[in-house]
Amino acid sequence: MSFNQFRLRSDILKGLKDTKIESPNSLQKKIFKAVQTGNDLVINTTIDEQPEVGYLISLLNQIAQTDRRQGTRAIILSGDKERAKQLDEWIWAIGYHASIESACITEDGDPEDQKKALSAGPVVIVATPHRLASLLEESRTIFREVEQMIVDQAENISAWKDVDSISKRIISTCQRIFTASSDSKQLREAEKSLLTDPELVTVAKKEKKEKESTTEKPAITKDLTQYYINVPPRSKISTLMAHLKRHQADTVIIFTASRRTADRLYKIFRKSNKRAVSIHDQIDKNTFDERLGRFTSGNVQHIIVGELSAADIPLEYATQVINYDVPEEVDEYRLRADLVGDGKASRILSLVSKQDRSDIQTICGSLGYAPEEVPLPEEVKENGSKGKQKPKKTTSKKSGGRGKKGGRGKKRPQRGSKKKQGVNLDALPRPTFDQLEGGRSGKKKKEEKEEKGLAGFFKKLFS
Known part of the structure; x- marks a missing residue:
């Protein structure tokens, strides 16, 4: 996934291209989104994970949106002068095309020159706490x-009095952010003193992710209970509801791609008298904990997740995990599948629509095999068949009784002509999992006759 999803200005995108940073990792995306809330943050990370890509990209993009390049907008403090210099150079490189400059204030510099630099009002100050405070x-x-x-x-800051002194000189509304790789009593005291209701940003299962990073492709064991349903157009909600009807006793966690989809599903569940809660990245920690607690305690049967990674959810157990929207990244699919592999869920099911085909094809290619295909629920097939028959009935009545107006009825089948609606619903789900990318082709009939169904395409996939 690229930085385009963040709607960055072209000047910032050029800077990222210059520094050869092509796409954010999962932690950097979480940091970027968390910074947008304006809340104070504690980011659990190491410098190897480059958290600055998350918090500085957001900052520089905000600065780039205005024409003004004077007046300090941000202060970055580091206990290591070499790290401060590194951040200063990074800001210069990313902000070059947007004419964003920073001043680096460390013990190595000349105090008089640094005073002049500060008096000029640099947009960003990068400094060691003691020198800047003095x-x-x-x-x-x-x-x-x-x-x-x-x-x-x-965790490397020793002179917290200097940090406190600098903080007190900020009289504007200011978001305060700490990044740290470890916890300590001193750090907790600083958080309590300087931060207001801070939000914790972290990536769960850190040790497991570090181990996975040594392999080129994520590998999920083939005996893991993974399934998918190939969903026809405009049938994803009905397919989900029909599937849940068959598994009424299950506790289910449902992943969606957006808050809007999660909220929509929640309303549908409520109307259907299903016990459910929804969580997403914009709710506060207390609300998140309360809703998750209702699910883990058994008070509700379904939890709908919008714009959150599986790593963000401390799940204790669920009967099944459902990908209402197939994740764009293989790593996220892996995290969700890990819930099954760790015994926190029994199986994982993906609802694959036309829009999901390229993503699921990428996942399938990375795994090296396809999960098992589950037939489309019969009620969804029947509803689809009824919907196709209605235009024919309407056409026959109008064409037989209204003369010229009947001509309109003849035009209706052209909307859903045989070329467009020539899918045999009784044979769904098709195309099979490893053929999803590309959708209908309509040109390779000979090849279809030679190899049909799941077995044929697996032969091609692994030949």
Whole structure:
């Protein structure tokens, strides 16, 4: 997934291209989204995971949206002067096309030159806490426009008094962010003193992800209970509801691609008298914990997840995991499948629509085999068949009794002509899992006669 999803300005995208950063990882995406909330954050990460890609891209994009390039908007503090220099150079590279500059204030620089740099009002200040605090004390500087104060590698900060002194000089509304790879009593005290109701941003199963990063492709065992249903157009909701009707005793976690879809499904579940809750990345921690608790305690039977990774959900147990929307990334599919592999769920099912085909094909190719195909529920087939028969009945009545108006009735079948609706619903789900990319072709009839069904395509896939 590229940075285009973040709607960044072209100047920032050019800077990312210059630094050869092609796409964000899952943690960087979480950081970017968390920064958008404006809440104080504690990011559990190491410098190897490059958290700055998440929090600085958001910051630089905000700055790039205005023409003004004077007046300090952000302060980044690091206990390591080399790390401070690295961040300063990174900001210069990313912000080059947007004319965003920063001032680096460390013990290596000349204090007088640094005073001049501060008085010029750099957009971003990157500094070690002690040097910056002493210069600000001498000049009695007050910040009225700072929007973010970031303490990078907070576990390495020893002089928290200097950080507190700098923080008190910010009189504007400011988001404060700590990044840290480990916890300590001193760090918790600093969080309590400087942050307001901070949100924790982390990636679960860190050790497992580090182990997985050593392999080129994620590998999920073939004996894992994985299934999919090939869903015809405009039938995903009815397919989901029909499937759940067959498994009424199951506890189910349903992953969707957006908050809007999660909210929509929640309303449908409520109207159908199904016990459900929905969670997404915009609800606060208390609400998240309360809703997840209702699911894990058995108070509700279904939990609908929107725009959250499986790594964000401390699931204890669910009978099955359903991908209402197939994830775009193989790693996310793996995280969801891990819920099954770890015994936290019994099986995983994906609802594959036309829009999901390229994603599921990528996942299938990465796994090296296809999950088992589950037939489309009979009620969904019947509803689809009835829907196709209605235009024919309407056409025959109008054409027989209304003369010229009957001509309109003859045009209706052209909307769903045999070329467009020539899918044999009784034979669904087709195309099979490993053929999903590309959809209908209509040109390779000879090949279809030679090899049909799941077995034929598996032969081609692994030949």
